Amino acid sequence: MADRLSSLPDKILQRILLFMPSREAASTAALSRRWRGLWPTPARTVILDTRSYGRDCTRDAFFHGADAALAAHGSVTSLAVHVEAESIEHGPDCIERFMSQINGGRRDRHHIAGDVLGHPSCRDVEELSVTATLPAKSSSSPKRMTARYRAFQRKQGEVEMPEGPQYTGCYKLSLAAVPSSALRVLRIDNCKDLTPAPGTALFPCMATLWLRRCVVSLFTLRDMIAGSPKLTALRLEGVYITTKVPSPDDQVGNYYGYGRHNGYGYRNADEVRRTVGWRP
Amino acid sequence: MEVDKGKGEAEETRKVAEADRDTVTLKSSDGKLFEVSKEAAARLSTVLAGMIAGGSIDDNGTDLKQIGSEALENVVDYCNKHANSIPSAALISSSISFNTAPFKEPEEWERKFVDRLSHDALFDLVEAANFLGMERLLDVTCHKISEMMKGKSPDQIREVFNIKNDYTKEELEEIRQELAWAFYDD
Numbered sequence: 001m002a003d004r005l006s007s008l009p010d011k012i013l014q015r016i017l018l019f020m021p022s023r024e025a026a027s028t029a030a031l032s033r034r035w036r037g038l039w040p041t042p043a044r045t046v047i048l049d050t051r052s053y054g055r056d057c058t059r060d061a062f063f064h065g066a067d068a069a070l071a072a073h074g075s076v077t078s079l080a081v082h083v084e085a086e087s088i089e090h091g092p093d094c095i096e097r098f099m100s101q102i103n104g105g106r107r108d109r110h111h112i113a114g115d116v117l118g119h120p121s122c123r124d125v126e127e128l129s130v131t132a133t134l135p136a137k138s139s140s141s142p143k144r145m146t147a148r149y150r151a152f153q154r155k156q157g158e159v160e161m162p163e164g165p166q167y168t169g170c171y172k173l174s175l176a177a178v179p180s181s182a183l184r185v186l187r188i189d190n191c192k193d194l195t196p197a198p199g200t201a202l203f204p205c206m207a208t209l210w211l212r213r214c215v216v217s218l219f220t221l222r223d224m225i226a227g228s229p230k231l232t233a234l235r236l237e238g239v240y241i242t243t244k245v246p247s248p249d250d251q252v253g254n255y256y257g258y259g260r261h262n263g264y265g266y267r268n269a270d271e272v273r274r275t276v277g278w279r280p
Numbered sequence: 281m282e283v284d285k286g287k288g289e290a291e292e293t294r295k296v297a298e299a300d301r302d303t304v305t306l307k308s309s310d311g312k313l314f315e316v317s318k319e320a321a322a323r324l325s326t327v328l329a330g331m332i333a334g335g336s337i338d339d340n341g342t343d344l345k346q347i348g349s350e351a352l353e354n355v356v357d358y359c360n361k362h363a364n365s366i367p368s369a370a371l372i373s374s375s376i377s378f379n380t381a382p383f384k385e386p387e388e389w390e391r392k393f394v395d396r397l398s399h400d401a402l403f404d405l406v407e408a409a410n411f412l413g414m415e416r417l418l419d420v421t422c423h424k425i426s427e428m429m430k431g432k433s434p435d436q437i438r439e440v441f442n443i444k445n446d447y448t449k450e451e452l453e454e455i456r457q458e459l460a461w462a463f464y465d466d
Binding site: 001002003004005006008009012015016017018019020021023024026027028029030031032033034035036051052061064065068069 | 399400403406407410418419422423425426427429430431434437438441442443444445446447452455456459461462463
């Protein structure tokens with residue numbers, strides 16, 4: 001059998017590498033001389049995925065690899081971060097702890113916000129995706145909120161129950177950590193608390209905002225939209241919009257929602273637009 | 281009255297079709313002819329779009345000497361399927377939003393389309409897509425190849441694709457040290 005893969009032109013091999021997590025893409029340099037120098041590719045794309053570290057991805061290995069992959073590019077245009085619960089140490093809040101471990105109130109050595117999103121190579125990121133998945137049966141599902149959510153739904157009688165595992169979000173992310181100056185597309189999945197930046201965040205280039213299975217306060221969402229003058233697409237998929245900023249002594253939070261607005265071409269697009277104050 | 285009107289419309293349509301056919305005929309390197317939707321061909325292939333716009337499409341079969349009949353059949357099949365499929369919401373939104381590869385996930389039918397191909401047929405299709413400037417088909421086929429490489433050690437990848445390791449032991453050791461962060465303990 002001929003080696004048809006290595007016979008493809010450089011630009012096709014680099015296109016293949018773009019679909020692979022950066023760690024695996026970089027390691028193809030070891031295949032043969034043909035593969036040396038193809039990575040990093042001119043597309044300046046970095047994919048950080050815990051699954052590329054085998055079944056037991058340690059924080060040390062992940063953050064060390066992230067730093068190396070980002071530094072190798074100098075400047076990154078497109079960044080995707082994915083944390084998969086199946087590939088890290090399990091337990092309550094495992095995603096949250098993996099992304100930003102707090103030890104007795106002190107920040108640990110590694111932190112997604114500071115060490116990845118705050119990496120000098122990410123300053124001019126145009127496309128950013130932060131995603132995480134929990135195992136199907138998770139001990140960290142916010143049952144209390146779900147119960148509240150159900151009650152809300154019964155009252156409203158117009159919002160469908162989400163399918164699949166009953167949780168919304170598994171990590172916190174501060175908008176202050178998101179490199180915003182060149183950001184054109186932002187996708188965030190499964191974030192349980194999207195916290196606002198101090199002052200008003202400004203996303204001068206943002207055209208698309210896509211939140212999926214996130215919890216976000218109405219105020220934060222309004223601020224983001226107000227700070228994104230070029231926004232042309234807003235996609236809220238299974239997003240829980242809270243109307244009260246949770247305070248430390250408010251354990252449950254006051255989750256009135258506009259509930260869950262489904263997918264593309266929302267069922268209540270006008271209502272969503274009115275609610276979040278978006279006039280495209 | 282109604283019947284006459286319908287008839288008139290049908291004739292009108294036929295006249296338009298004669299003047300401006302909605303398919304183009306492509307000829308493989310081994311002389312086989314394939315018909316493909318003109319709209320889909322122009323939308324999916326920059327090279328075919330250029331030929332259609334430039335009037336260099338031959339009604340008796342446009343020669344594509346670089347592409348064998350099996351690969352051309354797959355290309356045509358892909359174009360025709362694409363012409364008939366309604367893109368999913370996810371595809372629409374990801375294609376309007378994202379420019380770069382990791383976000384351009386194939387559709388379910390596109391996955392199935394490349395999954396059924398043999399090793400050689402897959403590479404024939406990549407080369408044909410590259411030759412015809414078919415960006416979307418290149419993404420779908422490149423994504424498939426990346427799936428075949430993911431989660432494998434360099435040794436395993438070499439085995440799947442029959443890649444000959446032409447490094448000396450010392451060179452390989454050097455690469456592994458240079459990119460120590462990128463290697464499993466394999």
